[in-house]
Amino acid sequence: MRALTFDKTLSFDARRADPIADDGDTLIKVRQAGICSTDLEITKGYMGFHGVLGHEFVGEVVSSPNKDLVGQRVVGEINIVCGRCDLCLSGLSTHCRNRTVLGILNHDGAFADFVRLPESNLHVVPKTVDDDSAVFVEPLAAAFQILKQIKLDGRKWVTVLGDGRLGLLVAQVLRNAGCPVRVIGKHPEKLTLCEKWSIRSRPLEDIQPRHDQDVVVDCTGSAGGFELAMQMVRPRGTIVLKSTFAAGKPLNLAPLVIDEIQVIGSRCGAFKEAIRALTEKQVDVASLIHRRMKIEQGVEAMNLAGRPGVLKVLLTME
Ligand SMILES: [Zn+2]
Numbered sequence: 001m002r003a004l005t006f007d008k009t010l011s012f013d014a015r016r017a018d019p020i021a022d023d024g025d026t027l028i029k030v031r032q033a034g035i036c037s038t039d040l041e042i043t044k045g046y047m048g049f050h051g052v053l054g055h056e057f058v059g060e061v062v063s064s065p066n067k068d069l070v071g072q073r074v075v076g077e078i079n080i081v082c083g084r085c086d087l088c089l090s091g092l093s094t095h096c097r098n099r100t101v102l103g104i105l106n107h108d109g110a111f112a113d114f115v116r117l118p119e120s121n122l123h124v125v126p127k128t129v130d131d132d133s134a135v136f137v138e139p140l141a142a143a144f145q146i147l148k149q150i151k152l153d154g155r156k157w158v159t160v161l162g163d164g165r166l167g168l169l170v171a172q173v174l175r176n177a178g179c180p181v182r183v184i185g186k187h188p189e190k191l192t193l194c195e196k197w198s199i200r201s202r203p204l205e206d207i208q209p210r211h212d213q214d215v216v217v218d219c220t221g222s223a224g225g226f227e228l229a230m231q232m233v234r235p236r237g238t239i240v241l242k243s244t245f246a247a248g249k250p251l252n253l254a255p256l257v258i259d260e261i262q263v264i265g266s267r268c269g270a271f272k273e274a275i276r277a278l279t280e281k282q283v284d285v286a287s288l289i290h291r292r293m294k295i296e297q298g299v300e301a302m303n304l305a306g307r308p309g310v311l312k313v314l315l316t317m318e
């Protein structure tokens with residue numbers, strides 16, 4: 001099969017062996033996949049991953065122990081869990097001690113013709129949600145996770161730092177939850193998108209951090225974002241940290257102690273809510289698509305996705 005792989009270098013492999021769906025796994029023919037910042041960080045050494053990249057996808061089930069699934073269009077949760085460890089048994093299976101993670105940790109990802117996942121990871125995509133939207137379910141689920149982790153009621157000053165792929169999804173989800181959200185970003189064309197969605201936004205250079213925000217959600221994907229979040233959040237406020245990046249310079253965490261800040265790490269999440277939001281067209285994802293490229297152009301597509309200001313680059317397996 002064709003695949004985009006990372007093993008010290010990023011390369012397109014036209015002859016990678018198909019995954020074998022053993023242990024009752026489901027085999028999925030990938031239709032479309034999305035490039036995310038995590039994929040770009042992996043190529044800089046994040047997680048030490050090597051293999052097929054990619055964890056945002058929509059595909060069609062080719063074979064499964066559940067015959068009803070065959071031929072269905074699906075998206076997949078990315079944590080492959082054991083179901084037996086203490087964390088799985090206490091309902092925290094996304095943190096399974098023995099987990100592998102699609103395209104991120106010891107499990108080949110979806111930038112390929114085929115991908116395998118346990119049936120329990122899959123969600124059938126309603127017919128009204130097209131492939132271009134379905135490919136956003138995973139990152140949108142990560143945005144919905146924030147609503148599961150913090151109470152936003154009565155929080156008046158909420159800032160999303162970063163106008164990238166994830167930041168723009170998070171802003172829409174918080175806005176839909178009735179939260180008076182504001183986006184801080186670097187790219188005028190993305191801040192124009194916010195305007196279109198009636199979401200307030202400000203360019204980064206206009207910002208004077210004043211320790212006055214109830215909640216700051218860091219979607220910058222960089223260490224600098226967290227430092228700025230510490231300057232923007234009010235005493236006893238909350239920072240939600242969405243950025244994952246390869247290790248950099250050490251941070252001074254003293255402001256967290258002095259201002260008694262709550263920091264909440266937030267990773268992947270609520271698939272059902274994300275699918276529902278796309279079905280009800282509550283979130284505009286179409287405007288986030290920058291370009292569609294064939295899997296053969298995967299290396300080029302990754303380079304493009306890494307350029308400042310570029311939103312979602314999709315890989316198609318046609
Ligand atoms: Zn991602």
Ligand SMILES: [Zn+2]
Pocket residue numbers: 081082083084085086087088089093096097098099
């Ligand atoms: Zn487990």
